Amino acid sequence: MSLPPGFLDELRTRLTLSQVVGRKVTWDMRKSNMAKGDFWAPCPFHQEKSASFHVDDRKGFYYCFGCHAKGDLLTFVKETENLSFIEAVEVLAREAGMAMPERDPRQAQVADRRTQLAAVMEEAVKWFRLQLKTAAAADARDYLVRRRLSPEAQDRWGIGFAPDGWHALQLAMKQKGIADDLLVEAGLCAKSDRGGEPYDRFRNRIIFPIRDARGRAISLGGRAMDPKDSAKYLNGPETPLFDKGRNLFNIGPAREAAGKGLPLIVAEGYMDVIALSEAGFRAAVAPLGTAVTEDQLRLMWRVSDEPIIALDGDAAGIRAGLRVVDLALPLLEAGKGLRFALLPGGMDPDDLIKARGAPAMQKVLDEAKPMVSLLWQRETEGRVFDSPERRASLDKTLRAVLARIADPSIRSHYAEEIRRLRAELFAPAGRVSPFRPGFRKGPQVAVAPVPTSRASALAAEGPEVEHLTLARVLIATLIAHPALIARFESDLEGLDLPDADLQALTAALLRHAHDPEALLPDLEGRLSTALETLRADPHVRSAPPVRKPEDRELALLCVAEGLAKLEARRGAAAEIAEAMEDVERLADEGLTWRLSQAAEARNRAERSRLDEGDGGEDRAALSRHLQSLIDGEIWRKKNR
Known part of the structure; x- marks a missing residue:
């Protein structure tokens, strides 16, 4: 075959x-x-x-x-x-995921035709290179000198010149015995609408050969010498040899250089790639007259795990980069990503290298940003989030972005980074959250426990254990009552959870906030271990199951109060941390008052209707409820 x-x-x-x-x-x-x-x-x-x-x-x-x-x-x-x-x-x-071609005896003929077209392209490249040395190409040679391309560099890149005539190439190829239909099929000439001989596509242009990964000439790119020309750059049309959405300029040499450890750089055009390569950045490629396509992106990842997209530092460059981000999000896999190098002052790589040299370009590459930074910049730059409605709008947009990431692990890490950036954006001025990286640890302040009507063995285990158990209780409740997740969605996004399993379970809750029926299959699949760990907590399984009509109302109360407690603890910790920064500078009555208020705020949150009063629901009722949720509701969903 x-x-x-x-x-x-x-x-x-x-x-x-x-x-x-x-x-x-x-x-x-x-x-x-x-x-x-x-x-x-x-x-x-x-x-x-x-x-x-x-x-x-x-x-x-x-x-x-x-x-x-x-x-x-x-x-x-x-x-x-x-x-x-x-x-x-x-x-x-x-x-x-590719369909095998049908067993067609004509395929051999097609392969022979492509071989012919490739030979025609090579003949055309040789002819264009010869034309660059003629008197008609004087302006083209001057242009290349101004762009600091030496004759040796011109030879390395096979640069040529197309004379300003309608049939110069066509007549030259005819003298070599090449038929017009091959010239048209290769994209070198176009058919005349008037029935005459085919005419040259490239006229009065500097010619750049476009080669595939194996080094074969498959098309041409031309830079107009006439500033009034309608198209500054012109690529050959789609042909049996050339699919512009599946190829990259300079892919062959770039793949070899990347294999030797050089970073793959994706620039905008031919001259950028040539300038980068001549300056030592040999693993440089460019799309061919179109925005980056999915096939081109996969080709880049085939060469390098983390290509660097070199963006012009203007608004158009940023927009182009964001289009690549949107294209890449659903395709991301572990170890495959993109970084974005923003060039200064609206420059392109060619401008920067000529003005400041290769070290300046290297500095820009070293400072390349990950995709998430560009995403965050797009959603927040120039916007003011001074109201709950605006913040909610931001949250909705970011959730939609995260939903486009297919890989669950990558989606989880993106969500974690976005939560960190969001916390920094909305943090009160001068305050650093103790639940975020960068928090400066200071002296610890003990908060005296407030007596309740019952002794709590949970509280006696220490604040860290209590915090973890409370979070587990909260997540377990929502797992059993997934219809409540959407009601508490924004609160869940702001949680600082102390355990990786809880973080993964919470990410699953948020992912299925508006599709509760899909939650259980997800949990019982890749998150089954985390779910079993949750179910094994003695405070979750400490009582026999009960099933009451008011289970959902009790669950709603549990979640609301659990979130209030966690938020109160976080706020109190932040207030105490901020106050403690002033201890060594100023210890006065105001500071003492701040600490006492922070402690009281936490203690008020710790006293709930589940803890107080002989007639209210107590912790045992909560435990019985959770047992019912996990062992009863999940079982019924599995077997209905």
């Missing part, structure tokens, strides 16, 4: 070798450097204990220093699963 041209390239773009090999081996984490695509493991082809099997993920090849087995991902599948070439392609195509 003859596969269509580009099919195997697309297959290799969608899958990584480490992903395929990883199903058969266990990586040696001490020897591997996954950030650089360098993997080591015991060889799957012969029995050994040492890690002599090496996978170079960026180049897409493996080699065993013991048995000398080597190959690419297709070879690996063939050898490990005893398959033919086509069978191995079918296995990998299914994994990549």
